[in-house]
Protein backbone atom coordinates (compact mmCIF):
# COMPACT_ATOMS: atom_id res chain seq x y z
CA UNK A 590 0.00 0.00 0.00
CA UNK A 591 1.44 3.37 -1.03
CA UNK A 592 1.54 6.52 1.12
CA UNK A 593 -1.05 8.05 -1.23
CA UNK A 594 -3.37 5.09 -0.64
CA UNK A 595 -2.87 5.40 3.12
CA UNK A 596 -3.72 9.10 2.99
CA UNK A 597 -7.13 8.22 1.58
CA UNK A 598 -7.89 5.75 4.40
CA UNK A 599 -9.96 7.46 7.04
CA UNK A 600 -9.98 4.87 9.79
CA UNK A 601 -7.10 2.56 10.71
CA UNK A 602 -9.69 -0.21 10.98
CA UNK A 603 -9.93 -0.02 7.18
CA UNK A 604 -6.21 -0.62 6.67
CA UNK A 605 -5.55 -4.03 5.16
CA UNK A 606 -3.05 -6.43 6.69
CA UNK A 607 0.43 -4.94 6.28
CA UNK A 608 3.53 -6.65 4.87
CA UNK A 609 7.08 -5.45 5.57
CA UNK A 610 8.22 -2.90 2.95
CA UNK A 611 11.70 -4.25 2.20
CA UNK A 612 12.29 -7.57 3.90
CA UNK A 613 15.97 -8.47 4.08
CA UNK A 614 15.40 -12.15 4.81
CA UNK A 615 12.81 -14.88 4.49
CA UNK A 616 12.06 -14.54 8.19
CA UNK A 617 11.51 -10.77 7.84
CA UNK A 618 9.26 -11.43 4.85
CA UNK A 619 6.98 -13.51 7.03
CA UNK A 620 6.07 -10.54 9.23
CA UNK A 621 2.51 -9.23 9.07
CA UNK A 622 1.00 -6.29 10.92
CA UNK A 623 -2.47 -5.36 12.12
CA UNK A 624 -3.58 -2.52 14.35
CA UNK A 625 -5.90 -1.95 17.26
CA UNK A 626 -8.68 -1.08 14.85
CA UNK A 627 -8.61 -4.19 12.67
CA UNK A 628 -6.97 -6.94 14.77
CA UNK A 629 -9.79 -7.75 17.15
CA UNK A 630 -12.77 -8.07 14.84
CA UNK A 631 -12.33 -11.73 13.95
CA UNK A 632 -15.68 -13.40 14.57
CA UNK A 633 -15.39 -17.11 15.18
CA UNK A 634 -18.49 -19.26 14.69
CA UNK A 635 -20.43 -20.03 17.86
CA UNK A 636 -20.07 -23.47 19.44
CA UNK A 637 -23.33 -25.23 18.50
CA UNK A 638 -25.44 -26.68 21.30
CA UNK A 639 -26.19 -30.12 19.96
CA UNK A 640 -27.35 -33.61 20.88
CA UNK A 641 -25.49 -36.56 19.37
CA UNK A 642 -27.17 -39.96 19.40
CA UNK A 643 -25.23 -43.08 20.32
CA UNK A 644 -24.37 -45.27 17.30
CA UNK A 645 -27.13 -47.70 16.28
CA UNK A 646 -26.83 -51.37 17.22
CA UNK A 647 -24.72 -53.36 14.80
CA UNK A 648 -22.44 -50.45 13.90
CA UNK A 649 -18.83 -50.95 14.97
CA UNK A 650 -15.81 -48.70 15.15
CA UNK A 651 -15.15 -45.18 16.33
CA UNK A 652 -17.85 -42.51 16.04
CA UNK A 653 -16.73 -38.92 16.56
CA UNK A 654 -19.19 -36.35 17.87
CA UNK A 655 -17.63 -33.99 15.38
CA UNK A 656 -18.53 -30.33 15.04
CA UNK A 657 -15.29 -29.27 13.32
CA UNK A 658 -17.08 -27.96 10.25
CA UNK A 659 -19.40 -25.76 12.30
CA UNK A 660 -16.48 -24.64 14.45
CA UNK A 661 -14.31 -23.94 11.40
CA UNK A 662 -11.35 -25.98 12.63
CA UNK A 663 -9.30 -28.48 10.67
CA UNK A 664 -9.40 -31.36 13.12
CA UNK A 665 -12.19 -33.35 14.76
CA UNK A 666 -13.65 -31.45 17.70
CA UNK A 667 -16.88 -31.51 19.69
CA UNK A 668 -16.03 -28.21 21.37
CA UNK A 669 -12.97 -26.08 20.59
CA UNK A 670 -10.83 -28.00 23.10
CA UNK A 671 -12.56 -31.39 23.56
CA UNK A 672 -13.56 -34.36 21.43
CA UNK A 673 -16.23 -36.90 22.42
CA UNK A 674 -16.50 -40.29 20.75
CA UNK A 675 -18.40 -43.54 20.97
CA UNK A 676 -16.49 -46.75 20.37
CA UNK A 677 -18.23 -50.06 19.71
CA UNK A 678 -16.18 -53.25 19.45
CA UNK A 679 -17.68 -56.62 18.50
CA UNK A 680 -17.46 -59.53 20.94
CA UNK A 681 -13.96 -61.03 21.05
CA UNK A 682 -12.75 -58.37 18.63
CA UNK A 683 -10.19 -55.61 19.22
CA UNK A 684 -9.68 -51.97 18.35
CA UNK A 685 -6.05 -51.76 17.38
CA UNK A 686 -4.12 -49.58 17.51
CA UNK A 687 -5.83 -46.90 19.53
CA UNK A 688 -3.71 -43.75 19.56
CA UNK A 689 -4.71 -41.28 22.27
CA UNK A 690 -3.47 -37.90 21.00
CA UNK A 691 -4.54 -36.08 24.14
CA UNK A 692 -3.09 -35.24 27.53
CA UNK A 693 -5.68 -37.64 28.85
CA UNK A 694 -8.92 -39.26 27.83
CA UNK A 695 -11.70 -40.42 30.06
CA UNK A 696 -13.72 -43.52 29.21
CA UNK A 697 -17.12 -44.72 30.39
CA UNK A 698 -18.27 -48.29 29.76
CA UNK A 699 -21.86 -48.11 28.52
CA UNK A 700 -22.23 -51.84 28.00
CA UNK A 701 -20.15 -55.00 27.84
CA UNK A 702 -16.76 -55.67 29.29
CA UNK A 703 -13.22 -55.98 28.03
CA UNK A 704 -9.59 -55.18 28.57
CA UNK A 705 -7.03 -52.56 27.67
CA UNK A 706 -3.33 -53.07 27.15
CA UNK A 707 -0.53 -50.95 25.79
CA UNK A 708 1.28 -48.04 27.38
CA UNK A 709 -0.14 -48.69 30.86
CA UNK A 710 -0.66 -51.76 33.06
CA UNK A 711 -3.37 -54.10 31.76
CA UNK A 712 -6.80 -52.96 32.81
CA UNK A 713 -9.98 -55.04 32.71
CA UNK A 714 -13.25 -53.15 32.72
CA UNK A 715 -16.97 -53.82 32.96
CA UNK A 716 -20.27 -51.97 32.54
CA UNK A 717 -20.44 -48.73 34.50
CA UNK A 718 -16.69 -48.43 35.01
CA UNK A 719 -14.83 -45.19 34.34
CA UNK A 720 -11.17 -45.08 33.45
CA UNK A 721 -8.63 -42.44 32.56
CA UNK A 722 -5.76 -42.95 30.15
CA UNK A 723 -2.71 -40.79 29.59
CA UNK A 724 -2.06 -39.90 25.97
CA UNK A 725 -0.01 -42.54 24.16
CA UNK A 726 0.04 -44.40 20.86
CA UNK A 727 -0.77 -48.05 20.40
CA UNK A 728 -3.33 -48.94 23.05
CA UNK A 729 -5.28 -52.13 22.39
CA UNK A 730 -8.93 -52.27 23.42
CA UNK A 731 -10.45 -55.73 23.41
CA UNK A 732 -14.06 -56.75 23.89
CA UNK A 733 -15.04 -59.70 26.06
CA UNK A 734 -17.75 -62.26 25.34
CA UNK A 735 -20.24 -59.59 24.17
CA UNK A 736 -20.09 -56.34 22.23
CA UNK A 737 -18.68 -53.44 24.18
CA UNK A 738 -19.85 -49.84 23.81
CA UNK A 739 -17.68 -47.09 25.27
CA UNK A 740 -17.94 -43.31 25.46
CA UNK A 741 -14.78 -41.26 25.62
CA UNK A 742 -13.79 -37.61 25.87
CA UNK A 743 -10.29 -36.17 25.61
CA UNK A 744 -8.57 -32.88 24.89
CA UNK A 745 -7.33 -33.92 21.43
CA UNK A 746 -8.44 -30.60 19.85
CA UNK A 747 -6.47 -28.66 22.46
CA UNK A 748 -3.29 -30.47 21.41
CA UNK A 749 -4.18 -30.38 17.70
CA UNK A 750 -4.67 -26.60 17.90
CA UNK A 751 -0.98 -26.24 18.71
CA UNK A 752 0.12 -29.40 16.91
CA UNK A 753 1.38 -30.56 20.31
CA UNK A 754 2.02 -34.17 21.23
CA UNK A 755 1.25 -35.90 24.52
CA UNK A 756 4.23 -36.23 26.85
CA UNK A 757 5.74 -39.71 27.10
CA UNK A 758 3.76 -41.72 29.68
CA UNK A 759 6.66 -41.62 32.18
CA UNK A 760 6.56 -37.81 32.10
CA UNK A 761 2.79 -37.35 31.77
CA UNK A 762 0.80 -35.26 34.24
CA UNK A 763 -1.57 -38.17 34.86
CA UNK A 764 -1.40 -41.92 35.31
CA UNK A 765 -4.00 -44.44 34.26
CA UNK A 766 -6.82 -44.42 36.83
CA UNK A 767 -9.64 -46.97 37.12
CA UNK A 768 -12.89 -46.12 38.93
CA UNK A 769 -14.90 -49.34 39.17
CA UNK A 770 -18.71 -49.27 38.96
CA UNK A 771 -18.88 -50.78 42.48
CA UNK A 772 -16.67 -48.03 43.90
CA UNK A 773 -18.69 -45.34 42.11
CA UNK A 774 -21.88 -46.81 43.60
CA UNK A 775 -20.28 -46.78 47.06
CA UNK A 776 -19.26 -43.14 46.67
CA UNK A 777 -22.80 -42.21 45.60
CA UNK A 778 -24.21 -43.99 48.67
CA UNK A 779 -21.91 -41.87 50.83
CA UNK A 780 -23.02 -38.65 49.11
CA UNK A 781 -26.71 -39.55 49.38
CA UNK A 782 -26.34 -40.30 53.10
CA UNK A 783 -24.99 -36.76 53.63
CA UNK A 784 -26.77 -33.38 53.75
CA UNK A 785 -26.45 -30.50 51.26
CA UNK A 786 -26.55 -26.73 51.55
CA UNK A 787 -28.64 -24.27 49.51
CA UNK A 788 -25.56 -23.26 47.52
CA UNK A 789 -24.57 -26.81 46.56
CA UNK A 790 -25.15 -27.43 42.87
CA UNK A 791 -27.05 -30.72 43.31
CA UNK A 792 -25.45 -34.00 44.39
CA UNK A 793 -22.56 -34.90 42.15
CA UNK A 794 -19.54 -37.15 42.37
CA UNK A 795 -16.31 -35.46 41.23
CA UNK A 796 -13.51 -37.68 39.92
CA UNK A 797 -9.88 -36.98 40.66
CA UNK A 798 -6.73 -38.98 41.39
CA UNK A 799 -3.73 -39.10 43.71
CA UNK A 800 -1.73 -36.82 41.43
CA UNK A 801 -4.54 -34.37 40.66
CA UNK A 802 -6.19 -34.29 44.10
CA UNK A 803 -4.84 -30.83 45.00
CA UNK A 804 -6.62 -29.35 41.97
CA UNK A 805 -9.68 -31.65 42.33
CA UNK A 806 -9.49 -32.18 38.58
CA UNK A 807 -9.25 -35.24 36.39
CA UNK A 808 -6.43 -33.88 34.23
CA UNK A 809 -4.86 -30.41 34.25
CA UNK A 810 -7.48 -29.42 31.64
CA UNK A 811 -10.49 -31.66 32.21
CA UNK A 812 -12.97 -32.07 35.01
CA UNK A 813 -15.30 -35.05 35.35
CA UNK A 814 -18.48 -35.02 37.32
CA UNK A 815 -21.24 -37.64 37.69
CA UNK A 816 -24.36 -35.57 38.33
CA UNK A 817 -27.70 -36.66 39.72
CA UNK A 818 -31.11 -35.08 39.55
CA UNK A 819 -34.01 -36.35 41.61
CA UNK A 820 -37.50 -36.78 40.06
CA UNK A 821 -39.52 -33.57 39.67
CA UNK A 822 -36.54 -31.35 40.29
CA UNK A 823 -34.25 -29.27 38.13
CA UNK A 824 -30.73 -27.98 38.33
CA UNK A 825 -30.91 -24.20 38.48
CA UNK A 826 -30.06 -22.15 35.39
CA UNK A 827 -26.39 -21.27 35.46
CA UNK A 828 -23.49 -20.52 33.18
CA UNK A 829 -19.74 -21.07 33.12
CA UNK A 830 -17.01 -20.38 30.62
CA UNK A 831 -15.99 -24.01 30.40
CA UNK A 832 -17.68 -26.01 27.65
CA UNK A 833 -19.46 -29.15 28.83
CA UNK A 834 -20.00 -32.51 27.15
CA UNK A 835 -22.65 -34.60 28.86
CA UNK A 836 -23.50 -38.28 28.52
CA UNK A 837 -27.05 -39.23 29.47
CA UNK A 838 -26.65 -42.34 31.63
CA UNK A 839 -30.20 -42.43 33.02
CA UNK A 840 -32.69 -39.77 32.07
CA UNK A 841 -36.24 -40.88 31.35
CA UNK A 842 -38.48 -37.78 31.04
CA UNK A 843 -35.52 -35.43 31.29
CA UNK A 844 -34.45 -32.48 29.21
CA UNK A 845 -31.98 -29.62 29.28
CA UNK A 846 -32.52 -26.03 28.29
CA UNK A 847 -29.38 -24.68 26.64
CA UNK A 848 -29.31 -21.07 25.49
CA UNK A 849 -33.12 -21.06 25.55
CA UNK A 850 -33.48 -24.20 23.40
CA UNK A 851 -35.10 -27.34 24.83
CA UNK A 852 -32.95 -30.46 24.36
CA UNK A 853 -34.86 -33.66 25.21
CA UNK A 854 -32.60 -36.40 26.52
CA UNK A 855 -32.34 -39.78 24.79
CA UNK A 856 -30.62 -42.85 26.25
CA UNK A 857 -26.83 -42.58 25.94
CA UNK A 858 -26.99 -39.37 23.94
CA UNK A 859 -24.30 -36.69 24.18
CA UNK A 860 -25.25 -33.10 24.86
CA UNK A 861 -22.93 -30.21 24.03
CA UNK A 862 -23.24 -27.13 26.24
CA UNK A 863 -21.35 -24.23 24.63
CA UNK A 864 -19.05 -22.09 26.78
CA UNK A 865 -20.96 -19.31 28.50
CA UNK A 866 -24.41 -20.59 27.50
CA UNK A 867 -27.09 -20.35 30.20
CA UNK A 868 -28.35 -23.87 30.87
CA UNK A 869 -30.46 -25.95 33.21
CA UNK A 870 -31.32 -29.63 33.52
CA UNK A 871 -34.84 -30.88 34.27
CA UNK A 872 -36.16 -34.22 35.47
CA UNK A 873 -39.90 -34.71 35.00
CA UNK A 874 -39.52 -38.49 35.01
CA UNK A 875 -40.21 -41.07 37.71
CA UNK A 876 -36.58 -42.01 38.45
CA UNK A 877 -33.45 -40.19 39.48
CA UNK A 878 -31.37 -38.93 36.54
CA UNK A 879 -27.69 -39.67 36.10
CA UNK A 880 -25.43 -37.78 33.74
CA UNK A 881 -21.70 -37.74 33.26
CA UNK A 882 -20.16 -34.36 32.46
CA UNK A 883 -16.70 -33.63 31.10
CA UNK A 884 -15.67 -29.98 31.02
CA UNK A 885 -12.52 -28.11 30.09
CA UNK A 886 -12.89 -26.76 33.62
CA UNK A 887 -9.30 -27.41 34.72
CA UNK A 888 -8.09 -25.04 32.06
CA UNK A 889 -10.52 -22.34 33.15
CA UNK A 890 -9.78 -22.81 36.87
CA UNK A 891 -6.11 -22.39 36.07
CA UNK A 892 -6.72 -19.32 33.90
CA UNK A 893 -9.09 -17.86 36.56
CA UNK A 894 -11.75 -17.60 33.88
CA UNK A 895 -14.37 -20.13 35.05
CA UNK A 896 -16.98 -17.43 35.58
CA UNK A 897 -19.53 -19.75 37.25
CA UNK A 898 -22.77 -17.96 37.98
CA UNK A 899 -26.28 -19.02 38.97
CA UNK A 900 -28.85 -17.15 36.88
CA UNK A 901 -31.80 -18.32 38.97
CA UNK A 902 -32.32 -18.02 42.71
CA UNK A 903 -32.42 -21.15 44.87
CA UNK A 904 -35.95 -22.48 45.23
CA UNK A 905 -37.26 -21.06 41.90
CA UNK A 906 -39.09 -23.59 39.74
Ligand SMILES: [Fe+2]
Pocket residue numbers: 827828829833868
Ligand atom coordinates in the same frame (compact mmCIF):
# COMPACT_ATOMS: atom_id res chain seq x y z
FE1 LIG B 1 -23.26 -26.49 34.02
